[in-house]
Amino acid sequence: MTKDQLFLKCVEILHETFDLPTERIKPESRLYEELDIDSIDAVDLIVRMKPMVGKRLQPEAFKAVRTVQDVVDALHMLIHSDAAPPPP
């Protein structure tokens, strides 16, 4: 999945889970301050994003996310982490 596709998928999930109007969700939207998503919501969000990545999601990968774009980047990295050479 490309980052654009991941973003659209994120918008869909945010809309379904929190009833946020899709037009309010922009890449630069801050999850906590602008979209009112707290640490408890984040757990649900990670569960719902799991199918996109297709493997176990470590909550740590999302520790530093602040914006929707951060989530997209984190997911993108997780999906493509297979391509990285295995550790020696």
Add this chain to the structure above:
Amino acid sequence: MFDRPWRIAATGFCFFVFGAAGMLLGILVMPPMLLLVWNAERRRRLSRLVVHHFFRFFIGLMNFVKVLSYELHGVERLQRPGLLVLANHPSLIDVIFIISLIPQAGCVVKSALVRNPFTRAPVKASGYITNDTGLGLVEDCGRALSSGETLVIFPEGTRTPLSGQVSLQRGAANVAIRCRKPVTPVVITCTPRGLAKSQKWYRVPPKRMHFVIRVYDDLQVDSFLESGTPEPLAVRRLNEQLRSFFEQESVRAAP
């Protein structure tokens, strides 16, 4: 004519009694309990019972010295086991009222009370839950409820502003939805407002405070989860319903 100075002095006296009792519990009651009651669960029950009776006495004292008067409605509903009690929070002493009505209640309190020397010992011995951990808080509350405890939460997280505008943190609604636990709403009104967030204790209101404590029918949460509504969305809807309920009822219930 001497009503106001009297109430200022009486309020100060009550505060002194409260602080002294908190310290004495920490020095004279809790340490012997640690020695004599080895079972942690029994110790906690005993500690909660001591706090409950002290709070009953304390409300009686504040009534006796004419700092406040009060009336209770529907409080027999609080005698059932294993409730999730959610109350609005107009004044400093709301938790004292609620705990004085329930012999064995867990409670979510602000973590500052664990650091306060006057409240530290009873709060720790009673196993009250401290409120500054987002996800951990919901888990702690879930554990308490699943073991059949009654849990008291003030979902506003801090006292209601003088404007009366209620805004709720989502922690309590999260507990209700995720544990599928009906909510027992309690509306507290204090007229005229006193011991509110911005009010110093010695700025007593123009007349004796009158508290009304009203316990309502349980609010079931199942309907919020119908047709596969995601939990976070159900939490938001329940929270909004509770918010407007508290705001409207506290206006309606005030004499």
